[in-house]
Amino acid sequence: MFDASRQDSTVSLADNGTVSEATYSLALIPGDGIGVDVVAAALVPLQAVADKHGFAVRQSTFDWSCARYLETGSMMPDDGLEQLSGHDAVLLGAVGWPAQVPDSVSLHGLLLPIRQGFDLFVNMRPHLLLPGITGPLRKSEFDILVIRENTEGEYSGAGGRVHQGTKIEVAVETAIFTRAAVERILRYGFEQARSRSGRLASVTKSNAQKHTMVFWDDVTDELAAEYPDVTVTRYHIDAIAARFVTHPETLDVVVASNLFGDILSDIGAAIQGGLGFAASANINPDGGFPSMFEPVHGSAPDIAGQGIANPIATIWSVSQMLQHLGERAAAADLLRALGTVTATPERLTPDCGGTGTTDTVAAQVAAAL
Known part of the structure; x- marks a missing residue:
């Protein structure tokens, strides 16, 4: 049974579930393909839940991607980890453009160096059916x-x-x-x-x-x-x-x-309904480095920029991020809002059989808060 409070029990920085007045520094790596679409969409409910629960999010965007690789010969700069290290968390969209850059290059040039460099030794992925979703x-x-x-x-x-x-x-x-x-x-x-x-x-x-x-x-x-x-x-x-x-x-x-x-x-x-629901957290429970949160559906170049990518996995990953940062009430609230929206599948994106767009689904989640 769906329970928004049970998405995981990640070690938190604060544990009382009360309204916070903190400001969090978030590094955004939209990446490639639909990663750009879903990260932009997820920021809408993130802002809504931050406003509701009294904390702020300061964002910095990094253009690290296959496009950058084709321009410069590297997925991210040599001091990439140093640039990320000052942030509280990283939100990654998707990496990969296999028609031009081999997946082995894009993966080993960005995602794995961050996981290994920051010792994000826990990869955590929740699998359950949200309300209204039929697997x-x-x-x-x-x-x-x-x-x-x-x-x-x-x-x-x-x-x-x-x-x-x-x-x-x-x-x-x-x-x-x-x-x-x-x-x-x-x-x-x-x-x-x-x-x-x-x-x-x-x-x-x-x-x-x-x-x-x-x-x-x-x-x-x-x-x-x-x-x-x-x-x-x-x-x-x-x-x-x-x-x-x-x-x-x-x-x-x-x-x-x-x-x-x-x-x-x-x-x-x-x-659980498809890769559009696949949320993921890359965590170092001991702290000292920013943990990274990402949907794991890939960059889907064939539908990039069309406004039909499912943003739910990314929004769910944002909920995991808030949980890890200690904003437990906000994390549960965001997941409940997701469940409210998925309960009407016809309003979701085409992969769920609906007529919604990436942006309209994200806006519905924000409104449900």
Whole structure:
């Protein structure tokens, strides 16, 4: 069942839910394609919820994108992380223009350097059906929180190619799993499970990957002894991928490696109505760096600039951002407003079967506040 107050239990900077008089510095990276459209739209309900709850948001926009890469040869400047570091949070739209810039270039030139450079080791994606939204499954009563290790694992970038372009070419990609990273993401998952239903699913493929994934299982077992109030179920990635489709209501907090979490959260997006609802938070719970919030639907160049992109994932990501910044009441209020709007699907964007536009949907959410 939809519950605006239960979207996640991220560590906050303030925890009393009262009206704030703070001013937050927000770095905007609209990026490519529909990222530009949905970020602009999400600022409308953000301003409305800020006005209602008594805080202010100071925005700085960065043109880091594939267009910049084509002009300068880099997705962002050399001191990009330094420029972002003075902000309280980052809102990213989408990155990618594969017809002109390979995805491997755009991803490794912007998104991954921010995640890894700021040690945003938690990637958190909520999966549930908002009011009025019908997913592809007959089941509707599910509320899954995927927690993905976000800085190493299969996306570490360790490896290379030799004898490139010849018949004896070799490519090696090495997954890196450190005890520090595995333990901290699992511990974060245990804490989330403790605050929700007390159920944790840990995902590996330890029957086939006998080093890294057995190691992950071992660390899971060690930590489980510290959390006797949390029930742990270990799944292989193929089995839990099927369970997302057949029995999603049996899952709550799911913790997985970088690659497995990426795959599962796309399945989660599919069963919650599509990528237009796929919100995401990249968080360093320890602070010290700005966390980054983004929809994960991609840049969709084929519909960019047409005003039909679904802004809900971006607005939901803004709600996650407010939660993380300590504006808990505002975060819940924004998510409730989203639910009010989605309850009338015909007013949503075409991907939801509606006749609305990117801007009209955002305006409806602002009005619902």
